[in-house]
Amino acid sequence: MSKTINLNADLGESFGAWSMGADEALLDIVASANIACGFHAGDPPVMRRTVRLARERGVGIGAHVAYPDLQGFGRRRMEMPPGELEAMVIYQIGALSGIAAAEGARVAHVKPHGALNNAACADLDLARTVCRAVAAVDRSLILLVPALSKLSEAGREAGLPVVEEIFADRAYLDDGQLAPRSRADALIHGAEASLAHVRRMLDEAALVSVSGRRLPIRAGSVCVHGDSPEAVATARRLREGLAELGYAIVPLTALAA
Amino acid sequence: MSKTINLNADLGESFGAWSMGADEALLDIVASANIACGFHAGDPPVMRRTVRLARERGVGIGAHVAYPDLQGFGRRRMEMPPGELEAMVIYQIGALSGIAAAEGARVAHVKPHGALNNAACADLDLARTVCRAVAAVDRSLILLVPALSKLSEAGREAGLPVVEEIFADRAYLDDGQLAPRSRADALIHGAEASLAHVRRMLDEAALVSVSGRRLPIRAGSVCVHGDSPEAVATARRLREGLAELGYAIVPLTALAA
Amino acid sequence: MSKTINLNADLGESFGAWSMGADEALLDIVASANIACGFHAGDPPVMRRTVRLARERGVGIGAHVAYPDLQGFGRRRMEMPPGELEAMVIYQIGALSGIAAAEGARVAHVKPHGALNNAACADLDLARTVCRAVAAVDRSLILLVPALSKLSEAGREAGLPVVEEIFADRAYLDDGQLAPRSRADALIHGAEASLAHVRRMLDEAALVSVSGRRLPIRAGSVCVHGDSPEAVATARRLREGLAELGYAIVPLTALAA
């Protein structure tokens, strides 16, 4: 069996007394966890618990790095000098690495979150700042980023191992960007439709846009969500469906090698 | 020349637009820097700049870990479950380690700050929590703590390399505690008096209290301050005076080996 | 009908992307809302939404003031100088008052939260600091506090209108303190038991302890919770039961007059 794919999800997004997400359910589904590092969500005890749960299941650990904005959940664009942002990304990777070390694990990948991800996907300078930060900590860290993004370009430029992801529940425009949520067809509803959407993109090695346009990519990972019981069920079905199609669910390290 | 001593200082205590301390001057004096990790002071850009300045001068890097309390500068006691505190200490060591890695350096020691230090010096359970955190990240991290404290006891118990420090400008009570600032004789004023105070404790291998009582210790480091031009001058004179007395100023790693 | 009672609940405890509590359901039950002010929970948009919902239902608005500790939800004791705490309490009352003004409402009462409440209930100096803060902003603000607490004593001392509350779901010790949750009989389970518990204390004008001891009080308010669907149902039943017993549910202002 030669077909491989990674599944990833955003996890560890609780904070203090506030819970978020179905972490345990998702950790039984995905192969890689993007763990919040305390800047947009997560706090040290939440991070440690999430890392432990991931390690126990053999799920790969990644730093979900973000702008410093708990109240806005890292979804607000913040303008700052490149040097400040670079240090903030390094800090977050380091913090999660410390937690991982304490649990006998290590950070395998980095994925930018929210507004930082959106901005760096579209702005090559910003993307380079993020990649400089990742490379400064450890050149073997895998960069997990949207296909066809400036982040992907900057990651390869920086010599980082790059894995490109696609979204199981989001439609794409002709230029490869995610269809904005304001469009009626932005979201793929239901497990079977999501599976068909992902299958086609994997089979054709291309993003397939809402108008049917094909943009060649080499997707290594599929991002799934767990923000509702339905989302978890969809993610679970996606995993089963991919297995039925002959895909082995693998860690990012198996893809970036 | 067989006599050795380390000098340490608290550094990197600026935050955002606010400056604090004479970091560059002190980095030319001390052999080890206790660098704030963003919980009581410091922010990622400040941490990176401080680490870079330290590394350029061959000054050892330590994590100055604290309660999460910027507005209170980590000087307010906060009650929290051991597991939460443990994760917070791990997080801070990790964050500074990430910054250090990005600068081609590494964290050599850990020193608790402010209210956390005071509390853990007196409370063995709290001291054990701190030491568990340090050991969880890396058992080779040196614990830099006040002589005759519960922290020192817990550090040895945990198998950590421990270096005990004395204060150049503070008098001691008969039980080995620092004389509270409310006492008229709490502070040692002036460079020569500080040097004499330190010299006597090193020569006699003992804390010497305000009443002349001797408490045997093996001080490996002297903590100096830089919160005023006078404090920097005192620290500089202390370094010169120790050199004149035949002491080599060495990194903590040379002592804990 | 001459019997009156107030019902109060803690509300507005969401923060940013994180939801907490059944605010809308509780606002249909209680007469007074203790609204988080951004220090332990709540943020400006959450506060505004909560104030608006309360005002629309004629529910009285109170400032639920706390230690500055989002990650710990204000449940961690923090030691700080009285002047700092006093300013923090003033700040929170002011912030909620601004939000209330923008919604055509006003803050009627103040209730300390979590660790601040626990500490000030037991420590008269701390209680006086809190009351000094409340009185400094507006001497007509009603202090809503546990019966037989130092807070109640300090409030009367400061000339503030004071309303004492009892808890529908918590048993009391012989000294009037809440039975600690470690005791098997600490919690009153179910709506009917809660109603009977409250009814007895109102009828007898006394706290009734687990051992049957009576401590005379004049309870003006009953605190209910909404942290589970069951808790909301209990609160609803309590309101109905009190009405059936001839109690009018009134605002705090009707009691403190």
Added chain:
Amino acid sequence: MSKTINLNADLGESFGAWSMGADEALLDIVASANIACGFHAGDPPVMRRTVRLARERGVGIGAHVAYPDLQGFGRRRMEMPPGELEAMVIYQIGALSGIAAAEGARVAHVKPHGALNNAACADLDLARTVCRAVAAVDRSLILLVPALSKLSEAGREAGLPVVEEIFADRAYLDDGQLAPRSRADALIHGAEASLAHVRRMLDEAALVSVSGRRLPIRAGSVCVHGDSPEAVATARRLREGLAELGYAIVPLTALAA
């Protein structure tokens, strides 16, 4: 003597253990203080101390409202929904109003700070959001804003009393914007040059740009700085010079009446 002018300065920008600015010196010079409200600087004890010092000298109190960004000192643009920003501005005005009430004073004006000010000066929608917040709290609050800005336009539109300010030490471009600091002629150096700069704009009732272009305005206030001993001396000289020219230094309330 019929000529009047207000002098204002940004104050209360210390935070926790960190000091900033020469507040006491400036409070002897200006008639209005823009006081940080804890979002970009200031904390409750700092706010209270600053309000007290201002009130003792008869200096008017204003809320210096900002984005929630202590580490960035409110200088980073943050994108957020209008409703969130509106609530944040209301919260800050309320918090300072509470502190002011506790000191027997009241907030007379509001001035946006840093990136919020810059953005709202150029973006009418953002300016309207800020003005909606101010008006929601109290329609008699004076809006203190740069001359010829969208903020000024939105303030008048919202029916707020508006006072326009000019900067003593900054040159203007032909469109009325401040010359960017990257230009060699952006800053006016020295007390006499600043006084001449201000005098000319007041005499001619116009901004006078670097190329000599006149843009009619009715400046009611001059903003001075205190970030260096020199800046304080310049501010002091400006006050004296304006008095010598026959200007009475008046509170904002005298201008907006």
